[in-house]
Amino acid sequence: MAFEKLLGQNDVKDRLNRALGSGKLSHAYIFAGERGIGKKTFAREFLTAAMCTAPEGSCACGKCRSCVYLKNGNNPDLLTVTADEGKTIISVDKIRDDIREAIAKAPNFSAKRVIVVENADTMNEAAQNALLKTFEEPPEYAMIILLCDSLLTMLETVKSRAVIIEFKRNTDGEILEKYRMLSGEPAGSDDVTEELVAAYADGVMGRIDEISGSGDANEKRKRLTELLPGLFEGSIEAKNKIKEMIDVRNKQYDFVFFSMMSAIRDAMLLTRFGMKTKIINADLREPLFELGNGAGYYRLKSALEIIDECYKKLGRNAAAELAVDDMLIKIGGGF
Ligand SMILES: [Zn+2]
Known part of the structure; x- marks a missing residue:
């Protein structure tokens, strides 16, 4: 099973594992949930398995060219789209040019060509409409993953064409477990109390990174x-x-x-x-x-x-x- 090393989010794991195991992947996914909740980490493992050319069940093999290039951070079949430096929104040009160009080409080494749009909820309406065009008739090899903190600003038309994966807040138990894993000792054994860790994280795993270890x-x-x-x-x-x-x-x-x-x-x-x-x-x-x-x-x-x-x-x-x-x-x- 994929995602075994990741804590919590059991519903998300089940759904993604099933999709990967059956080989019936959608062309578009929306990963939605609080900043720091783990969308990127899950997306990374999900796309690695989807792009792998010799998957074992729902897991990536780790050895094929797609897997190796992904690990080295230079797999040309993966495109990550983010807002340009200094900009708070993803422009329509960026969606139109970058995504359409990428999607037009079949993958080089991988089973899929994947496009990840980070902070997809910062796409304005024009950008989302431009994206819809690619959603309507995607080539067989394409998969788009939109990561967003909130579904509120996403257009209905975009949402209805994608599989929506919602991330829930983690329990305090999971948060404290993650803290122990990262800092090598449980909360309370240093000056940081369990109450502090749980209160600061408030169910969001990513916040632990900031307070553990260093x-x-x-x-x-x-x-x-x-x-x-x-x-x-x-x-x-x-x-x-x-x-x-x-x-x-x-x-x-x-x-x-x-x-x-x-x-x-x-x-x-x-x-x-x-x-x-x-x-x-x-x-x-x-x-x-x-x-x-x-x-x-x-x-x-x-x-x-x-x-x-x-x-x-x-x-x-x-x-x-x-x-x-x-x-x-x-x-x-x-x-
Ligand atoms: Zn592989």
């Missing part, structure tokens, strides 16, 4: 807890240091936001219900209690709202650096 994320979390009291007191130094940690350019800020929000929420709980209250950042109980005493419950509460608002703005790609600055200044009480 130890860097844990450093960030501790550093933020050190800096937050200063921020609430209006220290410009603290503000600038936190700003440095929020990497808006490379969109690496999820964990910093999570850490800020969970630290502040923990501080609120400790202020309200005392030192023994169950919190996420259990190893930082003392400094968070101090933070709560210093800033006070209501300032913490309004800071949470300010941070949440900024986080949403970043998601919409609004003037990011400005939004972060604005947020930090507001929390500091205007400086």
Whole structure:
């Protein structure tokens, strides 16, 4: 069976294994689910098996030319389409030119020619309509896999012509198992508690990558807890240091936001219900209690709202650096 090494998503595994085993593959698939949920990893294994020229059941052989070239990252029968650098949407030209050109040629070494469209939900209507043309009369050897975070922006006409594979959130048990696999030890044996891992991942496997192994994320979390009291007191130094940690350019800020929000929420709980209250950042109980005493419950509460608002703005790609600055200044009480 394929996908054995991947944790969870049993429905997805069943459906894809059945399709591969029967050899009855559709020309178009939509893999839908939260960013980081594993769509790419599953798509990779799925297409490898579909392209393999000597599959064993639903598994790729690992030895044929298709398999070897895929492993080396240079199989010309696979095309991956993404938005151009600096662009947030996939343009109609890209779909029209790249995909049509690729699909017109029979595969060189593989059983199928596969086209993967990443972030397919960023295709505007024109791009999706252009894609439909290829969906209507695809050559026998072609397979298109669309990866998208949400089905909401996908046209009905596109959805109805594809097999939709939906990825569900993982259980906390699966998340903790993945954490153990990645960091070589269970959560709780280091400073990262099970509660923290489960709360941060919120059922999304990919988020674990950021907090396991490197130890860097844990450093960030501790550093933020050190800096937050200063921020609430209006220290410009603290503000600038936190700003440095929020990497808006490379969109690496999820964990910093999570850490800020969970630290502040923990501080609120400790202020309200005392030192023994169950919190996420259990190893930082003392400094968070101090933070709560210093800033006070209501300032913490309004800071949470300010941070949440900024986080949403970043998601919409609004003037990011400005939004972060604005947020930090507001929390500091205007400086
Ligand atoms: Zn093979």
